[in-house]
Amino acid sequence: MNLKELTKAEEEIMQVLWQQGSAFVKDVLEVLPEPKPAYNTVSTIIRILETKGFVKHIAYGKTHQYYPAVTKEDYRAFVTNKLRAGYFDNSARAMMSFFMENEQIDLKEADEILKMIEEMKKRQ
Template identity: 65%
Template sequence: MNELKELTKAEEQIMQQLWEMGGGFVKDIMEQLPEPKPAYNTVSTIIRILETKGFVGHEAFGKSHRYLPKIQKEEYKKLITGKLLHNYFNNSATSMLSFFLEEKKMDVKELDEIMQIINKNR
């Protein structure tokens, strides 16, 4: 398979639904999307793009297709966090953690949980 590419916001929204559902038909995916819902053809086109990018596969049921994630959420999460760390924090997890603390995106309880993880992995 080709190297994983970052998804657009619309593609990521569809993938989030597919990961949560484990797969589904276009109508099933649409039911899960928030209002205002995109047009059926829009969702169908995005899914075909995701299939071209290697993120989605399908099972054929006559003329209908049930779409399934080919890339697991964890794999995509690694790609995105790696790019975030590299592009915005010079590959420094310390800088990234500092940023989240300074921006109040993390509270003391979460920091304690991180310290427990650090201590566990020493």
């Protein structure tokens, strides 16, 4: 899968589609925060997302119902890998260290991470 990074507007619309599963343009528009973009703007962004391979549609006459062609998990993995490669020399340790040093991870989360690491060790 050859993913590309989404713009802020594209990602906002993808979040709606991931949450709803499928939607018409008017449905997406309803849940977007104020100030709401124009209907044509949302329609154009969705068509761009379709061109990029993120969205597919089912046609009902002239109306289209859109649904994600890329899972949120796949996009999250893509963005995380790009972040790790671009800012942390491809090191998960460096990335985790950054979050810990900048207090982005509290003690409860750190304990949960340690439990996850212990489970990972058991599986190997």
